[in-house]
Amino acid sequence: MSVFAIGVGGTGAKCLEALTHLHTCGLLEQGGTSVRLGTFLVEPDQQSTLLARAETAIDRYQKMRRLLGSKADHFARGELRHYGTWSPLSNSSGAISLDQVFPKAILRTRASGLAALFDCLFPPEEQAADLEVGFRGRPPIGSAVMSRVSLTAEAKTGQWQQMLSDIETASGGGETPVIHLFGSVFGGTGASGVPTLGQMLKSWLKEQGLNKVKVNASLLLPYFDFEGQAREDTGVHAEARNFQLNTDAALQYLRSSGTSCFDQVYLVGSDIKARYDFSIGGRSQANGAHLVELLASLGMRHGLKADSSSHYAHVLSRAVENKISWGDIPDSEVVGEGMARAARFGVAWLNNISLELDAAQSVPMPTFLSGAPWAHQFFQPSGQASGTQAGRPSIRSSEELSLKTAIDAYVETLLQWLQQFSSNTGTGFSQELFTPELLERNSNYENALGRVVRGSARPSRDEQDDTVEAIKVLMDALSHKKISHNGMAGLADTLWSLSYCDTGL
Amino acid sequence: MRSQQGILLGLSFVAGLLWVFVVQKWMFLNVFSGVLAGPGLPLNDYLQLANEPAFTMLWISCISALMIWLWITFRARPRNGAEVRRMKPLWWTAAVILVLLGWLYQLFFSIIIWQLQGQSPVQGSGMNFFLLPPGGWLLLTMMVMINVTLLFWLPTLLASPRTYRLVVPGAVKILGGR
Known part of the structure; x- marks a missing residue:
């Protein structure tokens, strides 16, 4: 089964970051089988830190998956293909402002009425605003730029081509592919891009006769405010006071025309707002991950269920006004276990096992084994730099160390994301999901896992x-039949399986 | 502790008991009597008054050291392999002390205790100690080392728990393979 996620704008990118991690947790599945996830980012602000973070998570996951190959049965088993990042300004021949996208001089000579309408709709500062940092929290600017995009033309060339082709192939192969768009309705890029792209995709699918393909969307309602103000010379910029206005307009549009854009819509927001530093966009926009983005991403998981299309709108709420716990997360038992496993694996790998593997590089293998008996299950005891023994590679082989580096890099991203969203809840609002300070990378050989996960998702040990150490003991005691793979891949795979183990030792 | 380890610990304990109080005694009487006995040394008296108490004390020392080792390793929650390996010097220290104690017990029960009491262990000999031939001392030295091996090394090898499973000398070679 193939699913295609399109993140529009900074918030959309953050949702794809969350989605990538959910994919690692094995939470994007249909009928117990992990889906093939395709990702595509739409963002005019190519310098955006949020975009870079999503791309980093995706790239690191892909690299790790490539090096793991077929040597893992449980860990990171979901396929992921990234189709790239596309800017709506890429078709505007280098134009970086609205009056360059719609050249005023040409408009005046060829259609003076349109030029007057253009002046009427967009004040001079919006016409001249540099759009390389995004659509500056102004949906009308984004809508004007987006409306020039032709998916039929994009399907023949450019970055859309491969994804649209894969959608056609998946649909032709008897699947029911799902396209899921993510973006905010209160900013600029997402608010203008998600409905526009949804409608374009729907039309394109109809033109191609791909009627089985579903188009869903997770639309994010306001969930953060800005701390601090823009400088006087900032120019046109996103303002928190406009968020509600933008949202109202978007919801009105959805009410009247939503069904022409989407089959299902997931609206997620928060009445208690997180506080982010003001930023016009670009590298300075470094908003931490937020729980709302996780909930928005879980919309895709919900959309994969067979009975998900019985209602057009889905409603989420929380049990306690100023706190969120696992019971408030949709499908909390499965999602809780998946995320708890990932968090516990991340801490165990990055803050302990990986450090052990580093230490193993500087001592003879028999010496290392005397303190780490679990290692003999995965690596050859002689410690030779190359070759294998009973299928076990050397702990020092360059291939194994490359895979370790890739796992380290991805797990660092994963922990960073978990740490951000569990510490970034907003004033007076708390979460009972994870302990953020235990999700930070450290070199203390972290041993205690008992408090990493909080609440009902914590294993009852x-x-x-x-x-x-208890996991290491379990690994050491496993019979050979239970260890399907050797080396770093086998170690990561086994650690993943044992990271969420409800039984005592 | 895994059940298999518990069984092995129990077996090695029973084997140690049998060794110290049955097999070794029989060997001293029947195999090494020529090496131990010398002029003016009644072997039965020596075995009863010096050899057996010395090896009983060594057995108690080894069992105590084994209990302390198991108590420490059961309670410990090492964070990494380096912390586990830090137990190696402790094991070696315990083993060396046990060997030295074993030799000391032999000296004590064969010579020192009689010197302190001012008595002669062999009536009519006039000597305040058991006069063992040099070969006998050499044999006892070796037997002390064998006893420490059987009573301390073997049970710690078979029953060191959890991540301490391979920290005992020789464990990687003997138990480390798949």
């Missing part, structure tokens, strides 16, 4: 026995 005694806290003092819930340690990385």
